Amino acid sequence: MTLRVLEDPARLAAAAAREFAARAARAIRERGRFAVALAGGSTPRAAYELLARDYVDEVDWGRVHFFFGDERPVPPDHADSNYRMAREALLSCVPAGSVHRIRGELAPEEAARRYEEELRSFFAGEEVPRFDLILLGLGEDGHTASLFPHTRALGETERLVVANPVERLGTVRITLTPPVINAARAVVFLVAGGGKAKALREVLEGSADPRQYPAKLIRPGDGEPLWLVDRAAAASLGKGPGRTGGWRESS
Numbered sequence: 001m002t003l004r005v006l007e008d009p010a011r012l013a014a015a016a017a018r019e020f021a022a023r024a025a026r027a028i029r030e031r032g033r034f035a036v037a038l039a040g041g042s043t044p045r046a047a048y049e050l051l052a053r054d055y056v057d058e059v060d061w062g063r064v065h066f067f068f069g070d071e072r073p074v075p076p077d078h079a080d081s082n083y084r085m086a087r088e089a090l091l092s093c094v095p096a097g098s099v100h101r102i103r104g105e106l107a108p109e110e111a112a113r114r115y116e117e118e119l120r121s122f123f124a125g126e127e128v129p130r131f132d133l134i135l136l137g138l139g140e141d142g143h144t145a146s147l148f149p150h151t152r153a154l155g156e157t158e159r160l161v162v163a164n165p166v167e168r169l170g171t172v173r174i175t176l177t178p179p180v181i182n183a184a185r186a187v188v189f190l191v192a193g194g195g196k197a198k199a200l201r202e203v204l205e206g207s208a209d210p211r212q213y214p215a216k217l218i219r220p221g222d223g224e225p226l227w228l229v230d231r232a233a234a235a236s237l238g239k240g241p242g243r244t245g246g247w248r249e250s251s
């Protein structure tokens with residue numbers, strides 16, 4: 001994997017926006033469209049806002065198809081909705097080709113089933129959908145998308161999207177499964193803040209079971225994941241067993 005350590009969250013957002021735009025241009029040049037799955041939570045918001053502000057004329061938005069890596073079981077206008085965050089920061093500001101949201105207002109099983117159908121139809125002909133880019137975050141507990149520690153979705157090998165009960169949170173999330181994420185042409189993690197330092201060290205350098213730190217399950221078959229992290233999140237790196245052989249750092 002490749003690791004880029006950025007000085008602060010603003011530089012992290014700028015790097016993420018550049019990465020998005022470059023990958024969009026390449027996908028559109030090569031395949032005529034750019035299918036991207038957005039991350040939710042709070043970290044990517046600044047990058048989305050930057051794309052909406054500085055890249056309106058640089059990206060061929062009409063050819064961009066937005067999907068989501070995961071969703072909370074709430075309606076689209078709810079404060080916890082990943083879709084709402086992306087809509088406010090980016091989707092409402094650019095002329096997107098299409099937006100495919102996960103219907104968090106439905107029962108989670110039904111929302112997952114419908115989203116899987118939507119993926120099968122959009123990526124018709126591909127046994128496992130190949131997104132051009134999947135953006136991901138990292139939780140302090142090592143979760144990514146809504147693949148939480150020791151949850152059912154971690155072992156999923158057939159389904160593209162599942163409803164994933166998360167006992168610790170007393171909720172059910174809807175999430176892309178590891179096979180879909182690992183089939184992507186590119187995966188970029190965005191990680192900011194000292195609260196993520198331990199999880200980041202465990203994921204990149206630790207020897208713990210991936211079920212404890214689910215982001216370790218993300219190993220795309222095509223190319224290496226790119227980790228964009230800020231200095232605070234990277235503070236504990238270099239102290240783990242993988243430091244010497246596990247990853248490459250670039251700036």
Ligand SMILES: O=C1O[C@H](COP(=O)(O)O)[C@@H](O)[C@H](O)[C@H]1O
Nearest residue numbers: 039040041042043137138139145
């Ligand atoms: O719950 C979630 O958490 C992760 C990490 O979010 P962050 O706010 O710590 O950046 C996020 O990637 C995921 O989409 C979201 O649903």
